[in-house]
Amino acid sequence: TFFFLVLQWKSLRFYEYSPLIIGLAGIVFIAPFFEETLLKIKNNWKKLETWIVILFLAVFVQEGIFHGIWEYWTLDKSINNYGTQVIQIKEAADYLNKNSLKGEIVFAPWDLFPQLFYFEQKNYYIVGLDPVFLEVYNQDLLKKFIDITINAESTYDLKIIKDEFKANWLVVTPSQTPLKEKILKRPDIFKLEFNAPYSVFKVL
Secondary structure, eight states: OHHHHHHHHHHTOHHHHHHHHHHHHHHHHHGGGGHHHHHHHHHTHHHHHHHHHHHHHHHHHHHHHHHHHHHHHHHHHHHHHHHHHHHHHHHHHHHHHHHSOTTOEEEOOGGGHHHHHHHOOSSEESSTTOHHHHHHHOHHHHHHHHHHHHOTTOOSOTTHHHHTSOOSEEEEOTTOHHHHHHHHTOTTTEEEEEOSSSEEEEEO
16 A cells, blocks of 8 residues: 555655545455454345345436436536637637747646647647656746646746746636736737637747
């Protein structure tokens, strides 16, 4: 367990895998203290098995019906909302595709990378598929990237997007209003070229 715990910390996936590992470890650790109870369960398993199956089926049916109805009533709205979002992202990607040079660097939020890259593949994106690669390359840059793109109260000078990240373009999402406001206050570094829900700035 300790070995796997170390591997999780190393891979930065502790928060994803730890519940399963901790749960299994807990069962192993407490099992000796419940030998008598476990023995009773084993001896009466045939009786318990029927009730467990009934309980499982009841929960399964209930959840299936509830989520089925819920998905039915919300699916159209979800598809329309996501479809609109994809169209907006495509507009920003199309602008980059038409106005950027091949191989230029785009500074954009990590969670926006898959959609942008799907529509626009001639450029390079900060972080890309997994921030672990940036961490291996330069931990300080990853720290700054996360702080700038996520923290509305970030105190970093946005000039580092040009000087340290060497970015040629900057894409800002609708939810990054504080960041966009900061960028608009730096016309000496950033020029707004595509003003839409997903805005595109040229790094001067």
